[in-house]
Amino acid sequence: MDLPYTEPYKYKMVESIKRSTMEQRKRWIQNVHYNLFSLTSDQVFIDLLTDSGTGAMSDAQWSAMFTGDESYAGSRSFHALEKTIQNLTGFQYVLPTHQGRAAENVLFSVLVKEGDIIPGNAHFDTTKGHIEFRKAKAIDCTIDEAYDTRLYHPFKGNLDLKKLKIIFDTTPKEKIPFVVVTITCNSLGGQPVSMQNIRAVSSLCKKYGIPVLFDAARFAENAYFIKTREEEFKNITIKEIAKEFFSYGMGMTMSSKKDGLVNMGGFIALNDPKIYKEASVFNIMFEGYITYGGMNGRDMAALAVGLDEATEFDYLESRIKQVEFLGQTLDDFGVPVQKPFGGHAIFIDANKFVPTIPIEQYRAQALAIELYIVGGIRGVEIGTVLADRDPFTRKNRYPELELVRLAIPRRTYSQNHMLYVATVLKNIYDSRKEAKSGYTIIEEAPIMRHFTAKFKKI
Known part of the structure; x- marks a missing residue:
């Protein structure tokens, strides 16, 4: 008889919840x-x-919080987090923020202008909000299969290349600052994007000279679906899968309250030093100094551990x-x-x-x-x-x-x-x-x- 699946952890603490009529x-x-x-x-x-921010942290995360360095500038906890993000994503420049929408606010203050068009796969509410607040337009380019809830498609978060190409062919290039790829796609049911689709989107965007930006709040879950649903990746680790799909983008925003396994936090990660420098100004204005950005040292320490745990x-x-x-x-x-x-x-x-x-x-x-x-x-x-x-x-x-x-x-x-x-x-x-x-x-x-x-x- 097959053994039932059981969770790979045990409980150390519980919290009471209240019944009502x-x-x-x-x-x-x-x-x-x-x-x-x-x-x-x-x-x-x-x-x-x-x-978002409602999960339980591990004993290792709680332990890390006791080593948090609360220095205003140059915190050890920031540099530990920075190294973890660099190793996981391949992006070299990191700006911490207090959560994902803050990361969008900082980065979009640099990248999004009035009249811009930002294609993507069913932008979530805060992403669309930050775009429309700047009098730009978010255009959904998700595959049509995503809108049939009874239809089985392993990657309903995929972008439709034909829809993207129509936008690229009918819009001046300077009006499309980036394409946002949300992994997984929350608005359509937490649906993943395949590696094949990410590669294809990246290739099309390169042809038109338009960068790809990841909304990566649930990137680890997306990597899991790639591993379990794309034959090419069945023997590849979650960390290796994540490193590959991030290689197809110019950067990412992250709400760490999801796949960072923490209760508060976020970050921007980039490879472009010019955009990083410009975003740093807004990070200081809106969030805090560039080595804490609205996060406590102890929270950054817990996030460094959480990112590692979430990609196992x-x-x-x-x-x-x-x-x-x-x-x-x-x-x-x-x-x-x-x-x-x-x-x-x-x-x-x-x-x-x-x-x-x-x-x-x-x-x-x-x-x-x-x-x-x-x-x-x-x-x-x-x-x-x-x-x-x-x-x-x-x-x-x-x-x-x-x-x-x-x-x-x-x-x-x-x-x-x-x-x-x-x-x-x-x-x-x-x-x-x-x-x-x-x-x-x-x-x-x-x-x-x-x-x-x-x-x-x-």
Whole structure:
């Protein structure tokens, strides 16, 4: 008899989570105008809002924190982190930031100008926000297969070369500062990009003289999928795979709160000394000095260890198998999810789950709210609310997919927690025909509205 898979770690510490009643949750979510971000953590039983900074650190990371050097300039912890990043990525110039969106803010202050076009694979909200804030335009060039949640494609994060070429042929080169390749592609279900596609994108970009920039928050998970789904790489280590795909880019931004296995941090890594020098000015303005950039020395020490741990196969296999367990259980229950399952989250297809709710009434948001009310589970809408309004017409943008993301914190929840989540969703799915109406927005910010928008039940 085959032995069941088990995690390659054991628990040393636990944290209590609070139970609540459905009546309490109905009152709590109404009091915050149905915005899941506005709930307190004590009002949430299982928190799948994000995998960003919500994981558990290892004993080695906690030990490293005690050696953190808090010097303002020239910190030993920075130089240890710098060396780790250089060895993993091949990029020589490193600027620490307090998180990924800060890295985008610093680098885009150098690279993005009004009227620019930035192609990519389904830019995430902060990436698109920083582009549009600078009056530039993000254009999605993801393959069409990514938008069919029932279709199996091993690399739904891939960019469509034909779409890219059309943009290159119809846009002045000076208006395309870079192509952003997001690994894995969060907005489409944590879907990976193949090495074959990265090579092809790099080759096309070189032909047109346009650099490639990686949004690399989940680069280790992407490397895992390359290893397990591309025959060429089955005997190659995760670290070697990462080193290769980074070699095809001019640089990267990183939210270290994901595959850095830390609770706060980020960085920019580059090979161009001119861009590094220009970005250093903005790093000092927005973040701090260039050898700490908004991070404590102890956090940089923990990140150096975390990057090494996150690029080991055993850890990644455990991580992704837990996500797969939730996805497969939901699929067995008949709940419509994005397939294949992503690396960091399971994405519920709200268009198939609750098609009875009008699209203009934010059906994915309605489903996310119901999930909280019924089970105390906090997910997040990845749909019309997140897509925001067109910056020129101010009309809602309706994406092809309306998703509810269940992001799994790293090394945090057990399989029993995953089974609980799946069972709650099954119960909701079995009664879905009763869902006829959703919500309307009564207050919203002019950009990235989903964090603070207020809703009213229709």
